[in-house]
Amino acid sequence: MVRTDILKPMLIVGNWKSYVETPETAKVVMAAAKRAAMKSRAKIVIAPSFAHIGLFAGGKKSKVGLAAQDVSEMTAGNATGEVSATTLKRMGVSYVIVGHSERRARGETDATVSTKVTRVLANGMTPILCVGESVRDANAEYLQKLRTQIDAVIKPLPLGDRAKVIVAYEPIWAIGKSATEADSPRDVAEMMLYIRKILAQHLPEKLVPKAVILYGGSVEPANARAFAKEGGVGGFLVGHASADPKMFSDIIKEAS
């Protein structure tokens, strides 16, 4: 299989989760991301909390794309507390993280994730589908689990939409730790190949090498370069380190 994805600029998505709690901090962290983005070939995307998305909506054209950390599976109507895909689109959001393990841990099923991805695509945004195992069991059942998570979302989509989904591989055991506890570049490279093989069963052949697959789970400045070079990744989904201006800028530097 010819790899063309490595020639594409990396996609580095910062998922602020709930680390950034005030608008003042949000502005400072975003400004640092913009400065780092100016000096990089990588495409940088930031996912603030719903409450802070409005701070960055409708601004002048920026090198930093806007993402949401989640989306409602409902459309407009009687859905208290939900934020619809249409609302996000109108706020200038272009990527939506869907099926993050921290949402799945609160009861989100593959069926819910699948509906959410449909809503995101219907509104012309790009879904970032998070998948990942909680443990790497000796019988390699985790590989089947990954396949199930991907199949459940990609299979129901029309052919034309399938290649629009970005897959983020995030082993749950590696999330929220430090660089030394992240996955190894070599294992990540294997997982990237495995995920690409799964996608190959759903995508037209010529689109398979173009599929963007990210790695997430304790990406820090100390391991970003190794992942970029040896991990075969199309980019990163960065959690805690994206809320730290220095760390995130360094990751962008190391990865590009």
Ligand code: PGA
């Ligand atoms: P982390 O989070 O970088 O803090 O491990 C990654 C994620 O959950 O997206």
